[in-house]
Amino acid sequence: PTLPYDDQNIFAKILRGEIPCTKVYEDEWAFAFLDINPQAPEHILVVPKGPYVSWDDFSLTASAEEIAGFIRAVGKIAREKGLVEPGYRAIANIGPNSGQLVPHLHVHICGGRPLGRMIP
Ligand code: 5GP
DSSP, X not given: OOOXXXXXXXXXXXXXXXXXXXXXXXXXXXXXXXXXXXXXXXEEEEEESSOOSSHHHHHHHSOHHHHHHHHHHHHHHHHHTTOTTTOEEEEOOOSGGGTXXXXXXXXXXXXXXXXXXXXX
């Protein structure tokens, strides 16, 4: 089972404007900002505005509207950044084995260089 949502997590504070970030996009469903420790020339984090720990509770309990809005935002940001033609990677870490550090769902958009294969 997914942990209860901790509204003191760092991305909740970023969403509330309590901690600064370099914002790249915002709409009704999603908020996006640059990763503080980029792993690629383009490394954007996209978070849903609702209180979801990870993909697990999001996929289970978010409304169809929230899910669609969030996924559309991820695609839109990548298109607006010109990442589609060269290609990019969108990933979410879920739980301990993934190394997820921040307990608010975030999709990493990474691009701007060849990323190598993750699944050989
Ligand atoms: P995770 O390992 O949970 O999938 O990824 C967390 C990501 O958040 C890491 O890539 C890390 O660099 C980034 N991060 C952690 N703290 C902050 C912060 O305060 N601001 C920003 N912009 N990114 C952060």
